[in-house]
Amino acid sequence: MQARRRLRCALVLALTAIGCSSPERPVAQSSEAAPIVEATASAAPEAPKPDPARLVDVTYHPANDSWEVQWRFSEPAAKILFDRRKSAKRNGVWTAGEGLRWVVEGSNELLVPIDAKPTKVFSARFATNDEQLGRSPPQNIRFTDGGRLLFTSQLGVHAIACENNGRCDRRDVGGARVWRFHTDTDWSLRVLGSAAKGQLEWAEPAGDLRGTYLYVGKLDPVANDGVRFLVDPAIPTWLADETKRRVPALLKFYAEKTAIKPDFEPMVFVSRSRTGEAIGDVNGRVLPGLLQLEAIGQKWDTASGQLKGQWFELVAHESFHLWNAQLARRDENAANEWLSEGSAVYAGSEALLSEGLVDQKSNDRHIVSSSNRCMANLKGPIFDEGAAASFYSCGAVVQFLIDRKLAKSGGAFGLLAATFAQAKTRGSYCTKDYLALLEERAADPVFVRDLRTWIEKGFAEDRAVFLQRMLKGAGLSTSIIPPKKGTNDAPTLRLD
Numbered sequence: 001m002q003a004r005r006r007l008r009c010a011l012v013l014a015l016t017a018i019g020c021s022s023p024e025r026p027v028a029q030s031s032e033a034a035p036i037v038e039a040t041a042s043a044a045p046e047a048p049k050p051d052p053a054r055l056v057d058v059t060y061h062p063a064n065d066s067w068e069v070q071w072r073f074s075e076p077a078a079k080i081l082f083d084r085r086k087s088a089k090r091n092g093v094w095t096a097g098e099g100l101r102w103v104v105e106g107s108n109e110l111l112v113p114i115d116a117k118p119t120k121v122f123s124a125r126f127a128t129n130d131e132q133l134g135r136s137p138p139q140n141i142r143f144t145d146g147g148r149l150l151f152t153s154q155l156g157v158h159a160i161a162c163e164n165n166g167r168c169d170r171r172d173v174g175g176a177r178v179w180r181f182h183t184d185t186d187w188s189l190r191v192l193g194s195a196a197k198g199q200l201e202w203a204e205p206a207g208d209l210r211g212t213y214l215y216v217g218k219l220d221p222v223a224n225d226g227v228r229f230l231v232d233p234a235i236p237t238w239l240a241d242e243t244k245r246r247v248p249a250l251l252k253f254y255a256e257k258t259a260i261k262p263d264f265e266p267m268v269f270v271s272r273s274r275t276g277e278a279i280g281d282v283n284g285r286v287l288p289g290l291l292q293l294e295a296i297g298q299k300w301d302t303a304s305g306q307l308k309g310q311w312f313e314l315v316a317h318e319s320f321h322l323w324n325a326q327l328a329r330r331d332e333n334a335a336n337e338w339l340s341e342g343s344a345v346y347a348g349s350e351a352l353l354s355e356g357l358v359d360q361k362s363n364d365r366h367i368v369s370s371s372n373r374c375m376a377n378l379k380g381p382i383f384d385e386g387a388a389a390s391f392y393s394c395g396a397v398v399q400f401l402i403d404r405k406l407a408k409s410g411g412a413f414g415l416l417a418a419t420f421a422q423a424k425t426r427g428s429y430c431t432k433d434y435l436a437l438l439e440e441r442a443a444d445p446v447f448v449r450d451l452r453t454w455i456e457k458g459f460a461e462d463r464a465v466f467l468q469r470m471l472k473g474a475g476l477s478t479s480i481i482p483p484k485k486g487t488n489d490a491p492t493l494r495l496d
């Protein structure tokens with residue numbers, strides 16, 4: 001029991017009321033976000049390097065679309081514990097290597113030797129799996145030509161060593177971890193800017209567990225304006241061109257608005273899925289130095305103004321996460337996600353306006369419909385991991401109100417820029433830092449108090465009356481539409 005308790009304590013992230021939690025692990029400087037080791041396959045022959053303390057060997061087999069992984073340690077370990085716990089679901093889906101079995105302790109998944117003898121090598125096998133579990137990036141992304149992405153963080157583990165008295169500890173926290181990827185000799189392997197055929201080595205930044213997407217396949221990236229694109233051949237030409245043109249322009253727009261230039265050359269993966277279905281959806285996310293974008297459904301075959309706007313919004317939203325999650329690191333307390341999601345929605349709207357893809361009137365309508373979604377869904381504070389469904393809608397309205405309040409002093413972008421600049425010296429930013437800077441700039445204590453109460457405690461008065469008043473102060477006049485008789489629906493606001 002003692003071992004289990006120690007293990008859990010080490011992993012629980014402290015949730016403070018609304019302070020900044022201290023980082024759970026060392027934060028890598030963004031300039032060294034992804035040091036890449038020269039590809040061994042393309043390098044000249046050299047003396048074999050000694051094995052690092054932690055080595056992860058990953059082999060992709062194109063013939064049966066499956067993966068094998070071996071974790072090697074310099075000292076014997078009693079078991080291995082996966083870094084990512086939430087919604088991971090490896091147990092029962094992955095096959096434990098020979099002589100190993102799965103053990104589940106709470107939300108922790110572990111691989112343990114069946115004979116209980118400590119060992120230096122652990123292994124497992126699994127099939128390509130693009131299922132989306134919760135809000136985590138999928139383990140794999142499929143390209144229609146057989147190419148695959150692999151989310152390395154899903155494979156990250158720590159060794160657990162135990163003493164004779166039963167006390168167990170993580171032995172390798174923060175130490176460097178080296179990955180060696182292997183596949184058929186005529187297939188390419190790529191991690192960000194580094195690529196080789198058949199075999200590739202990647203030194204993961206020490207202490208940074210965010211991971212990356214490994215690409216394995218037959219495509220070569222194309223570069224445009226300092227950005228590399230790896231585009232699924234099933235992406236229609238109009239959409240590929242749109243992406244190659246829009247991403248560099250967006251990066252320049254945000255660099256100007258935040259006064260922070262990217263210190264890396266971004267990699268953009270664009271894939272296509274469910275081409276037989278009469279839908280036009282999107283999905284995407286960022287990992288250090290990369291954007292992953294997915295066009296879902298058959299509708300993308302034919303260009304339209306609506307699809308161009310939808311794609312731009314995805315690209316604009318995800319691109320801004322390169323600023324609010326990477327160039328400036330957000331505090332790891334997930335309650336702060338309302339700020340990174342809300343500001344990405346806001347930044348996307350500003351980019352849409354700036355490109356003339358929406359006009360001011362439709363942006364106003366978007367803010368009112370976000371207000372309605374926020375009213376309908378928010379239970380309790382916005383600053384709460386449990387409010388995840390409202391992070392986007394409520395967060396976007398908060399950003400809009402701040403933008404109007406600070407119209408003469410740089411707007412919401414100006415406040416974000418100041419928050420990011422402070423994060424560069426402090427290591428990360430959080431809601432508390434952001435609201436303190438707002439207080440300094442807004443010079444309107446009542447506005448800041450009302451906003452703070454909404455964020456920290458939730459709606460303190462009739463929600464429709466509150467939002468109607470706040471929107472009015474921001475220049476949007478609305479009417480309250482009561483819910484239909486006999487329903488439990490929330491009232492809604494309608495733009496006058």
Ligand SMILES: [Zn+2]
Pocket residue numbers: 317318321340341344
């Ligand atoms: Zn987002």
